[in-house]
Amino acid sequence: MKAVPAKVTRALPVGSLVPTCDNSGAKMLKIFTVLGKQTTKRRLPAAGVGDLVMASVKKGRPDMRKQVVFAVIVRQKKEYKRADGTRISFEDNAAVVLKDDKGNPKGTIFKGPIAKEACEKWPGVAKVASIIV
Numbered sequence: 127m128k129a130v131p132a133k134v135t136r137a138l139p140v141g142s143l144v145p146t147c148d149n150s151g152a153k154m155l156k157i158f159t160v161l162g163k164q165t166t167k168r169r170l171p172a173a174g175v176g177d178l179v180m181a182s183v184k185k186g187r188p189d190m191r192k193q194v195v196f197a198v199i200v201r202q203k204k205e206y207k208r209a210d211g212t213r214i215s216f217e218d219n220a221a222v223v224l225k226d227d228k229g230n231p232k233g234t235i236f237k238g239p240i241a242k243e244a245c246e247k248w249p250g251v252a253k254v255a256s257i258i259v
Contacts, residue, residue, distance in 0.1 A: 132243050136163070136172035137204030138219060143184065147200065147220040148233025148254075151190040155181035155197055155221055173199050174206065176244040178227065196224040198251055200236075200244045208243075214259070216241070222251055 138144060142157050160171040161178045173179050181197050183190045200222050205215035216239070223232045229250040236251075239259040245252035252258070 129247075131209040131246075133207045134174035134176060134243060135202075135204050135206045136160075136174035136177070137202045138174070138179075138199060139170040139172040141170070142173075142219075144181070144197075144199070144219050144221045146186075146197070146223055146233075147237045148222050148231060149235045150223040150231075150233040151187035152183040152185075152193075152195065152223050154183070154185035155195070155223070156184050157181045157197075161227075174204075175199055175202050175241045176247040178224075179221070181221070195232075196227050197221040198224060198229070198244055198248055200240045200251065201238065202241075214241070216259075224250075 144155050146152050157179045159180045160173045163171050165171050177199050183193050201216040201220040205213045225232050229248040239257040240255040245258050
């Protein structure tokens with residue numbers, strides 16, 4: 127895991143429901159903590175593209191429901207600025223479920239594009255991604 131060279135606006139606060147874009151069995155995740163982010167007093171921690179979060183599975187296969195999983199945010203609707211000055215936003219929010227906090231994805235197929243920032247930070251996610259934007 128290395129630093130992201132972009133100023134990613136953190137758009138998904140704790141409590142957000144985020145759909146998944148992989149075939150891990152989870153369909154909807156609820157973020158309950160963002161790992162490695164510190165905030166001001168009384169402010170909710172928020173996640174952006176490339177951030178590692180812990181979430182509970184709200185919808186999905188019966189064996190996956192009510193489980194606590196690690197996930198990486200790979201798309202967000204809120205636009206953010208890249209190092210070259212371009213601004214990028216996606217049409218939806220999406221996350222990828224991980225097997226462990228090392229960055230190995232649980233699913234084998236990702237639907238839709240994956241942000242370049244998430245792929246730079248998480249090489250395991252980049253290996254499975256078909257479209258990188």
